Every structure is written in structure tokens, then in C-alpha cells.
Amino acid sequence: MNDIIISVKNLRKNYGAFEAVKDISFDVLEGEIFGLLGPNGAGKSTTLEIMETLRSKTSGEVMVAGMNLDNEPNHIKKIIGVQLQTSGFYPGLNLLELIELFSGLYNQEVDPMELLQLVNLTEKAKSKYKQLSGGQKQRFSIATTLINQPKIVFLDEPTTGLDPQARRNLWDLIKSIREKGTTVIITTHYMDEAEQLCDRIAIMDEGKIIALASPDKMIDDLVRSGFEKPKPIKSANLEDVFISLTGKEMRAE
Numbered sequence: 001m002n003d004i005i006i007s008v009k010n011l012r013k014n015y016g017a018f019e020a021v022k023d024i025s026f027d028v029l030e031g032e033i034f035g036l037l038g039p040n041g042a043g044k045s046t047t048l049e050i051m052e053t054l055r056s057k058t059s060g061e062v063m064v065a066g067m068n069l070d071n072e073p074n075h076i077k078k079i080i081g082v083q084l085q086t087s088g089f090y091p092g093l094n095l096l097e098l099i100e101l102f103s104g105l106y107n108q109e110v111d112p113m114e115l116l117q118l119v120n121l122t123e124k125a126k127s128k129y130k131q132l133s134g135g136q137k138q139r140f141s142i143a144t145t146l147i148n149q150p151k152i153v154f155l156d157e158p159t160t161g162l163d164p165q166a167r168r169n170l171w172d173l174i175k176s177i178r179e180k181g182t183t184v185i186i187t188t189h190y191m192d193e194a195e196q197l198c199d200r201i202a203i204m205d206e207g208k209i210i211a212l213a214s215p216d217k218m219i220d221d222l223v224r225s226g227f228e229k230p231k232p233i234k235s236a237n238l239e240d241v242f243i244s245l246t247g248k249e250m251r252a253e
């Protein structure tokens, strides 16, 4: 069993009278991909941004890598990777220059080409952010989360709006980040994404966690309870056809 790297206890967040997060508790284990899964408005981003030290909480306790969020937010910031707002991507700079700028801000020595290699963007090194496709933009934004060699990376709906190839490429990238020992916390409202990618998921709805387990366990529990799909399904779907026709490995978008 891996160590606990994030512990959230009785977390609440109110916006005025509105309760966006209602007394949730969960642990994230070191080295896992942990998913917060739920519909729009469930409270995923609020929860994520509190753990990222970017949003205040109403009550509860959050520990990140042994540090209490209330006492050591600045130390926590140093060991986490957070996707930057794209508005921070100065329009006049190319990808290499942006990475150099951010590594300067973080006071980190990084090899920009090595980082671009990791997210498969070496060919775009001299391009500007706005010239990238949707999937490339997401990959670049994930690259920026890795500049400070974080222990934990937070990704908020990284694949929303991407086409099937770009999504799969991003899943591969996220798995490769985990394989290097980094803990990944991701939010999504896509069930297939959570099933493919996450070691464990917390399903959120209306500010509460209504289930927390591995996708496999959740599915097994449902089947064991007597659930059956209403009719036999085909062993492929239209997305499989599309991927098969256009090529899963194709990375140019």
C-alpha cells in the first residue's frame, strides 16, 4: 500500500449561502492517478483549487505531502504542478521562450527541448502558443506543470473539447507522468476517461463524494448487485471505427 500524499478531511466551501463543497473527506496515494469525476457544477474545480492553494476553504483540513495547507501554502506551491492560465502565455513568445521564461520564474534549470520532447512538441518549438491545435495546447500546458519537477500534478479537465486522437495522446502523456513517480490528480466528466486512466476515482455530485474506489471495483460491485446492461452491445463503437480508420498513433493534429 502506497503512502498517503494528500489527505482531505471534512472539507467545506461556501460561496455566500451556496454550499459548493459539503463536508468531503478523501486521501490520495503517492504515485497514483486519482480522479475527481462528476457533472458540471459538482464542485470538482473548487476542490482542486483548494488543494492547489489557489482558493480559500470555508472549513476542514487539507494536508499535502505532510504539510498543512493553513500553515505552509508557499511550501506546498513549490512541490506541486498547476496548469497555468493560458492568458499567461505571452502571445509574442514561442514555446521555447515561454518555457525559458517560466523556468526563470520558478528558478529552475530545465532543458526546454527535453520538456517539449516529453509532450511531443519539439517540432513546434519555434511556434507561438496560439498557433497550436487544441491537443497541442493542452500538451504544452501540461509541460508547463512539470517545469518545477513537482511531486504532484493537478489537471482540471485536460481533455475537454479534444478529438479522440488528441484525448488518447493526452492519456498516454498523463500515464507517462505517473510512471515517473509523480502523483496525478485529474478532474473529468468523461466516464471512459476515468475508467481508462485513473487508479481510483471519487465520484462527486452536488458537492458530495458519493462513491470512492477503483473503477474496476465500482463496476464489479454494480455487477454483483444484479445490474445487467439492458441489451447486448456491439463489441466496438463508432469511436473505435473512427480511431481504426484514422490511426490511433497519429500525433499530428
Ligand code: ADP
Residues within 6 Å of the ligand: 015, 018, 020, 038, 039, 040, 041, 042, 043, 044, 045, 046, 047
Ligand atoms: P465543477 O468543476 O465540478 O464543474 P465548480 O467547483 O466549478 O464545479 O463549481 C461548483 C459550484 O460552485 C457551481 O454551482 C458553481 O456555479 C459554484 N461556484 C464556483 N465558483 C464560484 C464562485 N467564485 N462564486 C460563486 N459560485 C461559484
Ligand code: MG
Residues within 6 Å of the ligand: 044, 045, 046, 156, 157, 187
Ligand atoms: Mg470545473
